Amino acid sequence: MNGMETLRDIVLIVHLVGFAVLFGAWVVEVFNGKRGITRVMHWGLAIAAVAGLALAAPWGIEGDLNYAKIGTKLVILIVIGALLGIGAGRQRKTGSVPPAVFWSIGILTLANASIAVIW
Numbered sequence: 266m267n268g269m270e271t272l273r274d275i276v277l278i279v280h281l282v283g284f285a286v287l288f289g290a291w292v293v294e295v296f297n298g299k300r301g302i303t304r305v306m307h308w309g310l311a312i313a314a315v316a317g318l319a320l321a322a323p324w325g326i327e328g329d330l331n332y333a334k335i336g337t338k339l340v341i342l343i344v345i346g347a348l349l350g351i352g353a354g355r356q357r358k359t360g361s362v363p364p365a366v367f368w369s370i371g372i373l374t375l376a377n378a379s380i381a382v383i384w
């Protein structure tokens with residue numbers, strides 16, 4: 266076991282924690298019926314983004330990185346971030362999030378996890 270490999274494994278686990286925090290916070294809002302945007306979602310997205318960008322850097326140990334896949338995930342993450350911002354703004358002004366915005370956040374998060382695993 267080499268130190269850089271272990272460090273990168275830790276960053277991958279942090280990346281998965283970010284995904285879990287974002288998706289878990291969203292699932293809570295599905296089941297509590299509020300269908301709102303929460304601060305925990307923003308934290309999850311930020312954690313997944315920082316760790317994902319770190320994983321996308323050349324570590325010299327990761328084999329061939331699939332940059333088309335990584336770029337697609339980055340675009341989707343930016344869209345999720347925009348939807349979180351738009352949804353939070355609407356929530357502040359009107360008290361609720363447009364359903365299309367709320368559902369898209371969960372679907373796009375799952376889409377990114379699916380792309381990560383399947384592509």
Ligand code: HEM
Nearest residue numbers: 284313314317318320321335338339342374377378381382
């Ligand atoms: C909501 C957004 C995201 C979700 C749900 C997500 C989900 C995942 C999951 C489930 C994995 C583990 C499966 C695998 O290793 O193939 C993974 C790995 C990875 N993610 Fe993400 N990801 C997100 C955003 C990003 C972003 C923005 C980047 C980079 C710009 C990124 C870069 C990577 C890389 C490079 C790996 C592979 C690590 C490795 O095994 O070497 N991810 N992601």
